[in-house]
Amino acid sequence: MWIAKTIDQARQLRHALTGSVSLVPTMGALHAGHARLIQHARELCDHVVVSIFVNPTQFGPGEDYTAYPRPLDADLAVCRDARVHGVFQPTADEIYPPTLPDTSIDVPRLTQDLEASHRPGHFQGVCRVVLKLLNIIQPDTACFGEKDYQQLKVIEAMVDDLALPVNIAATPTVRERDGLAMSSRNAYLCSEDRAHAVALYKALCEAKALIQEGGENDPAAVEQTMDRVLRAYHVEPDYTAVRHPQTLMPLDCIEPRLTGGVAALVAGRLGRVRLIDNMVIGHPTSITSPMPHLQRASA
Ligand code: AMP
Secondary structure, eight states, X not given: OEEEOSHHHHHHHHHTOOSOEEEEEEOSOOOHHXXXXXXXXXXXXXXXXXXXXXXXXXXXXXXXXXXXXOOHHHXXXXXXXXXXXXXXOOOHHHHSOTTSOOOOOOXXXXXXXXXXXXXXXXXXXXXHHHHHHXXXXXXXXXXEETTXXXXXXXXXXXXXXXXXXXXXXXXXXXXXXXXXXXXXGGGGOOHHHHHHTTHHHHHHHHHHHHHHTTOOOOHHHHHHHHHHHHHHTTOEEEXXXXXXXXXXXXXXXXXXXXXXXXXXXXEEEETTEEEEEEEEEOOSSOOBOOOHHHHHHHO
16 A cells, blocks of 8 residues: 655555546544445546545634544554555645645535534535545546545535536445434544434434425424424534435425425534434425526526
C-alpha cells in the first residue's frame, strides 16, 4: 500500500495504477462505516485509494477542528487490512498553501437549510476539498456514505452540474447494535450520553412507522414526533425534517400518488457533541413537493 503525502506523489502513484480506481474520501478516525465504504469501493473498481484529511475549510469557528481525532497509525492499519491500494494523507498546508485565492464552490439549491443553517460555510468547504481530491486522484468512482445525506446530495449535484467525469456511489449507513449510526464523533460521548444517542435512530424509526404503518401524510406531524423522541432522550434538536429525497425540498404532504420515498433527517446535540442521522423511508405510494427548480427546468 503506498502512502502519498504530496499532491505530486499522489498523482504519480495514481497514474501508475492500471485499471479502474475508486476514491474513498475520509477525515480519518476510521471505523466500520468507513470500512464498508472501502469494501463497496473494492466491489466497484480494481483499485481503491483512501484519502485521510481533516479538512479545515469545512469546520466553522468553535467547531472541533483541532480536537478532531487523528489516530494515523490505526487508520493506516485499517486501510492495510481492507487491502487499500493507496492512501493520500496530505497536510493542510499541502492542500491549502496560504497563497491560494480561497476558491468557493456553492450548490445553493441544496444548502439553504438543514446542516447549512447550523454550519455556515460547511458545504463550500466540503465541495472545495472534494473537487480538489477528485482532480488530484481522478478516480472512476468516488464513494460517499448515506450517513451524511445532505453532503451526498450536494456532491452528486456538484458532479452533475460541473460535468465531472466520475461516478458517485452511495454506501448505506453502518450502525452500532442499538442503531446509533457509526461516527468518529461518537467517541466524544460520555457513557450516559452514549445511551441517549440512540434517540436519533429511534426518532427515525418512529417516523417510518408513522408514515408506513400509520399512513401519516402530514410532514409537520412526523417532524413533531421526531422532535418529541429526541427530547425524551435529552437530545436538544437542531432540526427534524421530512424532505424530498433528491431535492431536499420541504413537502406539502406525503401523498399516496408518486413513488420515491421521503428522506427523514435529524440533528441534535448531547452536551457539546452534535450528531446527525437520516433514513429514506420508501412510502408504498409516495410524495408531492413544490420542487420549484424542477418545475422551472421542465417549463
Ligand atoms: P468522515 O470521515 O466522517 O468525513 O466520513 C467519510 C465518509 O464516510 C463520508 O462519505 C461519510 O458519509 C461516510 N461515513 C461516515 N460514517 C458512516 C457510517 N456510519 N456508515 C456509512 N458511511 C459513513
